């Protein structure tokens with residue numbers, strides 16, 4: 045199988061380039077893209093990428109696979125090459141500074157995540173044991189808490205490409221709503237006030253690239269819609 | 281919270297609501313005009329003149345005019361802040377847009393209510 049990989053070492057290369065590798069895939073096996081990358085690494089140990097859990101849990105191997113963002117470890121090559129010719133093209137997640145090859149600088153992504161204060165705030169006296177939630181209240185967090193911060197969504201969002209320092213991006217906004225929806229959090233008003241400007245939330249143009257790529261099947265666009273609804277309710 | 285002084289409303293929510301509201305107004309106005317044209321197969325200048333000389337139509341036209349100005353500004357502002365990064369060029373672009381919006385507004389009012 046022909047594997048084409050984006051190579052860039054800022055210390056040695058003047059410009060990024062694509063390098064091709066011929067990898068023999070064991071017959072009758074549908075490897076994951078990460079397995080193929082590991083085979084490439086055996087051939088050329090200078091190829092750099094992040095990975096850790098190799099089972100879609102840690103979120104470190106988000107990359108652009110044949111034009112679509114996804115986690116290399118849970119994307120089978122059959123799926124990646126479906127409807128295309130038998131070639132695998134791997135690039136770093138788009139729109140972010142490249143540190144080396146497939147490794148990007150996630151600084152801005154984390155900064156936006158931090159900006160939505162991703163932790164529970166509660167200024168009422170703490171109960172003796174724990175703050176309880178009813179099963180219904182807890183159910184509101186489903187589809188939100190599962191995010192592994194892989195950045196596949198935000199780096200596929202054109203609004204995030206153009207304004208990564210002002211638009212929170214789908215991943216951050218999904219988490220913003222996760223804490224807005226949590227009945228144990230008492231800072232709803234402060235959170236909403238922070239999001240009311242023309243960029244943080246409202247730069248989302250409903251393109252839904254984020255929904256299309258999320259490896260966890262989450263729906264940031266819906267969460268963004270809920271935030272808009274809360275902002276609207278607060279002002280009417 | 282991201283600060284901005286050039287957007288239309290006080291907040292992102294304002295701009296968002298204005299954009300949607302004006303879109304509805306413009307759609308209704310356009311559909312009405314289209315319907316009028318279809319309902320008058322052999323449209324004469326006098327029909328057209330008659331339509332626009334009634335006060336209700338003038339009010340509706342002014343509403344549509346203001347809507348187009350607001351809608352245009354929010355849209356152009358969004359395009360400028362997405363795609364034009366150098367501050368000077370963006371400022372110039374917004375200035376030209378503002379000038380156009382202003383001219384259209386005054387000119388439009390003059391056409392509707394002028395002698």
Ligand code: SF4
Nearest residue numbers: 191192194195197258
């Ligand atoms: S929402 Fe999905 S794509 Fe986005 S960071 Fe979370 S897990 Fe990744």
Ligand code: SF4
Nearest residue numbers: 201248249251252254
């Ligand atoms: S729906 Fe919004 S957040 Fe998602 S990709 Fe589109 S613009 Fe970005």
Ligand code: FES
Nearest residue numbers: 096097098103117
């Ligand atoms: S290596 Fe952990 S998500 Fe792929």
